[in-house]
Amino acid sequence: MAKNKSNRLPIYAVIFTVVFKLLFLLTHYIQEDAFITWRVAQNVLDYGVIGFNGETKISASTTHLYVFVSYFFNLIFGKEYFIEPLLIFNSILFTVGTLLLAHLVLKNPWHKAVFIFLIGILPPAIKISILGMEYGILFFLEMALLYYGFSKGKKWVLILLPVLIMLTRIDTVIFLGIVFLVDIFWNRKIRWNYILGGILGILSVLSFNWLYFGELVNNTIVAKKLLYEHDFTFAQNLNYFLVSFGNFWGMLKVPGSFNPVTVIVLIFELLCFIYLVRQRERRNYFLWMIFLFGWIKQIIFMSQKSLFDWYYWVPQLLLFVPVLIFVLELKEKRNLWLSLLVVFYILPMTVFQTVHSIATGNGEWNYRRKIGLFLNTYEKDKNQWILLEPAGYVPYFSGLKTIDEVGLVDKQVQTEIKKDKSNYWINTVKNRKPKYLLSYKNLFEGNEAAYYQAHYRLLKEFRVKDHLKSDNKILEKIYRLKPSGTDYNLYIKVD
Structure with missing residues (x-):
């Protein structure tokens, strides 16, 4: 009986974390771009056209899947009342995603429960849940792919979820590609179902764009590249990267090109990751996937001068996962280390995000x-x-x-x-x-x-x-x- 109660702890942690984060709804902090997606969804409702201005077709939103999810929430709750239910839905999906991630990297139910709550109150997790963007759905789909597809071996998941992930954001090809490469290196075999899912995902988003909008790549990507593209020298590119690194790699943005908090956390993340993967546990398979993805996604987007916060939310969280695992599984002085982590990092970050959100x-x-x-x-x-x-x-x-x-x-x-x-x-x-x-x-x-x-x-x-x-x-x-x-x-x- 006690064991059953203990096994339910992660579920209780999901519920508690979602309820706790609903307090942030009171701040009314919703990302500007969420309203672009929601207007596109309402344009579908009013004109039957995926667009922004009446009957003119245009992929004004980065995400196709989230447009349709937003459309259904508008349809069910009405234009005046859909926002709060949708934000709650996003928060629930994200937190369930953290539950699946906890199952992949931890064994102890208590550790899982603490992990779910602590990662759930970090700034990127709060923003993913509450700001109205598509990343709650995306994080859930990505973690579901790892848990049900690669851990549980569900073949239909390997085919279906890459399609849904690509329809959520086209740049998720980076995540899907890293997972594919790590899987081949680790298991020395090819999952043909996953290859089929990846091909269907790419075909679905590109064919939808071409057949509906007459373009292969979303208009948002083309527009930003056209306006923001500059011919920089190597020195200018390097400076841009350093400024981006200071502001986007970590969870705390400060003026200038040097962010000591980010550097310290980065070093700690690396050390914790190295310590964990040397233990030769089954979870290393997933740790390599999420850690390599975090690094590669950040480097690619920073080098391309993609200076939008939301591109970095998921990598920021995944790169911090080894730190939480390391502290939770310490054999000696665990409570002391956990207290130090909470008091000197997680709590200040949460306070910072609270002030920022208000x-x-x-x-x-x-x-x-x-x-x-x-x-x-x-x-x-x-x-x-x-x-x-x-x-x-x-x-x-x-x-x-x-x-x-x-x-x-x-x-x-x-x-x-x-x-x-x-x-x-x-x-x-x-x-x-x-x-x-x-x-x-x-x-x-x-x-x-x-x-x-x-x-x-x-x-x-x-x-x-x-x-x-x-x-x-x-x-x-x-x-x-x-x-x-x-x-x-x-x-x-x-x-």
Whole structure:
């Protein structure tokens, strides 16, 4: 009887961790790009088209599978009430994924329970669960592939899950490839079911893109590469990598190219990994998979100057797994080491993320969302266009048709970038004549000031400093400690 209760501990840990993390819903910190996916899902609901602006097809979201999941949540709960249920669903899936990971690398039920909770309250785990992105689903699918496909030997899993994983994000080919290589090296044989699953996954996402959108690669990838690509010298590339390393390898972002916390944690992760794999246990098979993936994914994306937080969430967590295993399985002074890890790393990281979530949630939900709500009330004709960046909160809550600076949701911007990259913004304004412009800059200053003054007037100024007040003094201190958001000027066409 006692053994059965002990075996249920990891399940209890999943429930407790999910409930604990639901407190972060109160911060209203939702990633800007989640609203792009959700608007695409609602476009499917309203127009029957995977797009962003009415009946125009465009792969504005990075993820196909999550678009359809979001579509069903909109269908079931309605546009007004789907967000919280979807965030809870994401959190549950992610935490179940940590349960599967715990089964792969640990034996003791108590160790599994502690592992699930501690990894679940680290900053990347909180962001994966609550920020509305597709990584909760992705983490669950990847861990389910390892557990049911490679640990339990379910052949249908090896065929089906690579397809779902690739449809979630096309860059998961890195994860699937690392798993394939480690499996061959470890077992000295080829799993043909897995090869079939990988081929079907690649064919499914590429054929869907080609047949539906007329493109092989998602528009989001093409647009970012086009706008952000620069010809750098070796020294500039190296500097960019070092800055990225300091900000993205670890869980704590600090200004500058050197982050001592990241370096210390990286060394500790490596030492723990080396110690564990020397024990020649069956779990080394999976430790090699997740650790190599973490390193390779980080290096590839940093070298490509992919400076978006969410690309690094899963690798950050997987690279930290050996540290937790090492501390949990210590024979001597385990409680002391565990206490030190919690007090000096995990707890500070959780506090850091709490402050970050509260401050950023204020900047996004209480500030940027209100720009969209203002426009929603002010402009009743939802066929009017707005040019802005980014294409998340404001388009979603305003309901206006949108041209974004990067070209994620409107391909014509990419045409202007190809023609004249340095002047594509003003050329887009002159050619498209959107009714609204939302800009970080004062458009009535600079080389093109005369044109803007002749054709647009300033409708409203939005300032971050106006949203740093709260009746709760603690919240107000947090808002002022880490102001989040960007000052905007909203212009309206006069002719």
